[in-house]
Amino acid sequence: MFGMVRPCRHRLGEKLTAQWTAHLCGLCLALRGDHGQLARIVTNYDGLLVSVLTEAQSGGGGGRGRRTAGPCPLRGMRTASVAHGEGARLAAAVSLVLASAKVRDHVADGDGLLARRPVALAARRIAANWDRAGARTGLAVGFDTAVLVDAVDRQTGLEALAGPGTPILAVTEPTETATAAAFAHTAVLAGRPGNAEPLAEAGRLFGRLAHLLDAVEDRQADAVSGAWNPLTATGTSLAEARRLADDAVQGIRLALREVTWGAGDASGRDGAGAGLAHLLLVHELRRSVDRAFGTVPVCASHRPGPHGQQPPQGPYGSPYAGGGHPHAGGGAYGGGGAGGFGDGAPMPQPPRGRRGFWAGCGMFWLLCCTCRLCCAKEYEGPWSRKKREGCCRDCDCDGCDCCCPCDGC
Numbered sequence: 001m002f003g004m005v006r007p008c009r010h011r012l013g014e015k016l017t018a019q020w021t022a023h024l025c026g027l028c029l030a031l032r033g034d035h036g037q038l039a040r041i042v043t044n045y046d047g048l049l050v051s052v053l054t055e056a057q058s059g060g061g062g063g064r065g066r067r068t069a070g071p072c073p074l075r076g077m078r079t080a081s082v083a084h085g086e087g088a089r090l091a092a093a094v095s096l097v098l099a100s101a102k103v104r105d106h107v108a109d110g111d112g113l114l115a116r117r118p119v120a121l122a123a124r125r126i127a128a129n130w131d132r133a134g135a136r137t138g139l140a141v142g143f144d145t146a147v148l149v150d151a152v153d154r155q156t157g158l159e160a161l162a163g164p165g166t167p168i169l170a171v172t173e174p175t176e177t178a179t180a181a182a183f184a185h186t187a188v189l190a191g192r193p194g195n196a197e198p199l200a201e202a203g204r205l206f207g208r209l210a211h212l213l214d215a216v217e218d219r220q221a222d223a224v225s226g227a228w229n230p231l232t233a234t235g236t237s238l239a240e241a242r243r244l245a246d247d248a249v250q251g252i253r254l255a256l257r258e259v260t261w262g263a264g265d266a267s268g269r270d271g272a273g274a275g276l277a278h279l280l281l282v283h284e285l286r287r288s289v290d291r292a293f294g295t296v297p298v299c300a301s302h303r304p305g306p307h308g309q310q311p312p313q314g315p316y317g318s319p320y321a322g323g324g325h326p327h328a329g330g331g332a333y334g335g336g337g338a339g340g341f342g343d344g345a346p347m348p349q350p351p352r353g354r355r356g357f358w359a360g361c362g363m364f365w366l367l368c369c370t371c372r373l374c375c376a377k378e379y380e381g382p383w384s385r386k387k388r389e390g391c392c393r394d395c396d397c398d399g400c401d402c403c404c405p406c407d408g409c
Contacts, residue, residue, distance in 0.1 A: 003045030004213050004288045005280050006388070012279065018081075019276045022066065023048040023055070023091075026083030029069055030092040035133045039092075041364055042099035042130070046210065047091045049280060050182055053199065054087025056273035057190035059262025086141045086189045094182045096134035097145045101152040103127040106357050108156075113356040123357055143185045151178040159228060164235040168244070171230045172211040179207030190262065198258035202281065205248040205255070209285065212245050213292040217386060221354075238293070245289045253282050355383050 009017040027048045031039040055065055067084040071077040104127050106114050113119045131149065138145040151174035162171050183203025187195035215230045216238065222229035231241055261274035289295075355363060360383035367382060381388050 003047070004210055004292075005045050005049065005284050006288075007280060007284045011283075012276075016276050016279060019273060020048075020052075020280075021075075022081055023051045023083045023088070025069060025072070025075070025080060026051055026088040027091045027095065029082060030084075030088040030137075031095065034089065034092060034137055035096065035130075038126075039096065039130070039133065041361055042095045044095060044099075047095040047098075049206075049277075050091040050094055050186055051083050051087040052273060052277050052280065053183065053186040054085075054090065054189050055083060055262075056277040057187060057192050057195060057259070057262050058087075059273070087186065089137050090141045090143055090182070090185060090189060093134045093138035093141070093143060093145055094148065096130045096137070097148045097152075098178075100127040100130040100134065101148075103130070103357055104152075113358050115356075119356075119358065141185075141189060143182075147181045148178045151175065159230070159233070162230070162233050164233075166234045168212075168230060168234050168236040168241070169208070171234065172208045175211045176204040176207040179210070180204040192260060192262075195259045198255045202252045202255040202259075205251045206281070206285075209245055209248040209252075209289070212241050212248070213288060216241055216245075216292045218384075242289075242293055245292075249282075249285050249289060252285060256281060354385060357383070 007020060012020060024043070024045070028040050028043045031043060058065070065083060065085045065087070066081045069080050069082045071079055103123050107120045107123050107127075110120075114123055131145075134148075135145045155174040158171055158174065180200040180203040183206065184196045184200035187193055187199050211230070218227075219229055219231055219238075221227075222232065230236070231238070256278065261277075354360075363380075363382035367379060379388050380386070
């Protein structure tokens with residue numbers, strides 16, 4: 001499972017954790033039910049936002065739009081109430097098409113085993129099947145996935161033309177268009193067409209943010225491997241990327257104010273599921289930005305030592321010496337001071353390369369079967385090798401009670 005919105009159960013609280021898990025399991029089961037077991041590997045945290053938004057607008061919580069799912073190893077062989085219906089199916093369609101695009105991108109780059117022609121042919125066949133499956137499910141809920149496919153096709157051409165001086169927003173535009181269409185269609189499914197415009201704006205900014213944060217997190221690894229990176233290719237600085245990311249988070253917050261939620265007022269504070277949508281798209285997105293740029297509040301691993309010493313701070317308040325989080329392009333790879341990662345600080349080892357598609361699939365199932373995806377304090381992403389946090393791990397939260405009404409949000 002992947003995605004930039006990865007909330008912790010301690011911040012969600014018991015009630016919202018149950019809702020979030022219901023949508024995650026609902027997406028997974030919608031993929032399995034319509035397209036078979038293999039399709040479940042495209043389950044991702046960001047995709048379930050489509051299901052969350054649909055339910056929040058329709059007021060489908062409290063048992064409506066839910067069904068009881070059977071025992072699952074990832075739930076400790078317990079049954080659970082999971083999201084069911086058009087929102088989950090739309091999330092499945094979007095996830096399939098975008099996963100297909102990821103596979104084709106890996107094939108084009110010749111990653112790992114995909115450099116071998118027979119494996120590449122098999123991967124292309126799977127990607128084509130996912131495209132068709134996504135189109136069928138999209139058609140069943142009235143969504144034309146052609147807009148997603150077109151965005152993916154245009155992305156390749158834009159990247160080939162991009163160079164120093166090209167506006168970074170010209171590169172993020174296809175992703176923005178795709179996510180705007182998906183978010184807007186939730187208003188159609190919920191029977192609230194008046195929400196389509198503000199949700200399209202929120203989706204557009206969400207797509208921009210996803211593209212920017214992925215580029216920031218991959219910047220160092222891409223520099224080592226020589227892979228194409230939008231920030232490096234366009235000459236966009238980390239400071240400018242941070243400004244755009246902060247503006248996107250603010251824009252999403254303002255757009256959500258214009259949305260009418262189900263079973264509640266315009267603020268959505270009384271609506272079923274609206275609280276979860278607000279937390280994920282306002283609070284957790286802000287944390288995702290902080291995490292990508294190395295400005296997450298001090299956690300247990302960076303508490304003061306036994307004699308009260310504090311870890312050194314970088315320009316973004318990062319606990320890494322000499323300038324920024326090492327995976328956000330600081331130090332010797334840019335963004336850091338002249339002294340790299342600080343006097344006397346060891347130079348971090350460059351990250352290992354991405355796993356190929358099939359190797360990543362194998363690692364994904366291993367992580368699933370050992371419950372590391374949900375319970376590990378930290379694990380290595382199956383494809384990207386990025387450090388991830390288990391969604392149900394025992395964490396040290398910053399003390400913000402995000403489950404209560406947020407005045408001023």
